[in-house]
Amino acid sequence: AQSVTQPDIHITVSEGASLELRCNYSYGATPYLFWYVQSPGQGLQLLLKYFSGDTLVQGIKGFEAEFKRSQSSFNLRKPSVHWSDAAEYFCAVGGYNTDKLIFGTGTRLQVFP
Amino acid sequence: EPEVTQTPSHQVTQMGQEVILRCVPISNHLYFYWYRQILGQKVEFLVSFYNNEISEKSEIFDDQFSVERPDGSNFTLKIRSTKLEDSAMYFCASRVRRGGETQYFGPGTRLLVL
Numbered sequence: 001a002q003s004v005t006q007p008d009i010h011i012t013v014s015e016g017a018s019l020e021l022r023c024n025y026s027y028g029a030t031p032y033l034f035w036y037v038q039s040p041g042q043g044l045q046l047l048l049k050y051f052s053g054d055t056l057v058q059g060i061k062g063f064e065a066e067f068k069r070s071q072s073s074f075n076l077r078k079p080s081v082h083w084s085d086a087a088e089y090f091c092a093v094g095g096y097n098t099d100k101l102i103f104g105t106g107t108r109l110q111v112f113p
Numbered sequence: 114e115p116e117v118t119q120t121p122s123h124q125v126t127q128m129g130q131e132v133i134l135r136c137v138p139i140s141n142h143l144y145f146y147w148y149r150q151i152l153g154q155k156v157e158f159l160v161s162f163y164n165n166e167i168s169e170k171s172e173i174f175d176d177q178f179s180v181e182r183p184d185g186s187n188f189t190l191k192i193r194s195t196k197l198e199d200s201a202m203y204f205c206a207s208r209v210r211r212g213g214e215t216q217y218f219g220p221g222t223r224l225l226v227l
Contacts (some may be wrong), residue, residue, distance in 0.1 A: 036218070043117075043220035044156070045205060090156060093218075099144065099161030099169040101216060106155060 002027050004091050006104035010063065014112050021076040023091030023105050032086050033074040034092040035065055043091065061085070062084060088109045119205050124226045126195055134190045134222045136191045136205030145188045146216060147180065147208040149173070156204065162188065167186035195226045 005024045008032060013019055025031055032051050036044040041055025056069040065076045088108050093099040124159045126132050138145050147159040160170040162180050181202045188207075192199055202223050206216040 007191070034215070044218040048216055049215055092156075096211070099146065099163075099211065100158035100171070101148075101156075102158070103156040 002102050002108075004093050004104035006089075006107050008107045009105070010108045010110070012110040012112065013081050015092070016080050019076075019078045019081045019109070021089050021109070023074045023076065023104060024072050025074065025093045025096065025100075026072065026094050029097070030093045030094045032096070033065075033067060033073075034094070035059065035076050036090045036092060036108055037061075037064070037087045039087045039108075040092065047076070047089075048079075053105070054099055078091070081109075081111055083111045083113060084111060117205055117207055117217050119203075119219040119222050121222060121223075122220065123223045125227065126223060127144045128197055129194050129227055130150075132192050132195055132224065133196075134203050134205075134224070136188045136190075136207075137186050138188055138205065138207030139217060140186070142209050143207050144168075145180075145182070146208075148204045148206065148218075149201040150179035150204065150221075151198075151201045155172075156208055159190075192224075197223075197226050200224055200226045 003026045034049045035047040047063050048057050050057050050067045058064050065079050067074050088106045090106045092103040094101045118143050120135045145162045150156045158171050160174045161168045175195050181189050202221045204221045205219040208214045208216045
């Protein structure tokens with residue numbers, strides 16, 4: 001079955017601390033992987049995506065993610081979190097021959113000053 | 114930068130009423146989508162639309178739902194007879210082509226069914 005698991009429902013970090021949000025996927029074909037961010041009351045903004053090639057991808061706002069095929073993971077990282085990063089983060093998987101994205105349940109990030 | 118827009122931002126309706134949610138995809142995009150997010154839950158795919166027909170739909174997208182591209186710019190989702198469980202945030206998305214292209218999401222319409 002195709003699915004995305006985000007094991008951490010809620011994460012709290014201090015401003016300036018490093019961050020890693022976990023994402024594991026199950027997908028029968030070559031996966032295309034995405035991280036989206038949703039601020040309160042807002043839509044979904046793409047942070048970064050992986051289709052092929054270099055397994056470490058850079059995104060907006062200083063985020064990066066690493067695709068590890070052997071672990072079926074696509075974890076999101078940021079070296080130093082800012083208070084404005086507080087939001088909900090969604091990992092999603094898609095494929096070449098499908099229209100739909102399958103989303104994880106999201107991780108809510110809280111940042112303390 | 115072009116973006117997907119949606120109207121209205123909020124809609125309150127009575128159970129059993131019809132609602133139409135509207136979206137204006139990015140102008141050169143050819144594939145259009147609707148997703149929904151029930152409060153506190155994950156975003157779920159509803160339907161995809163290409164070349165004036167549904168290309169893929171989920172089990173959620175039953176006969177109560179329909180989509181249409183009535184003109185060259187708008188893309189609509191109609192719920193014929195709303196139920197309480199249709200209360201959710203509905204997101205429209207579009208992309209240029211299939212494959213690895215990014216889906217760009219609109220800000221959503223929050224629908225509340227009373």
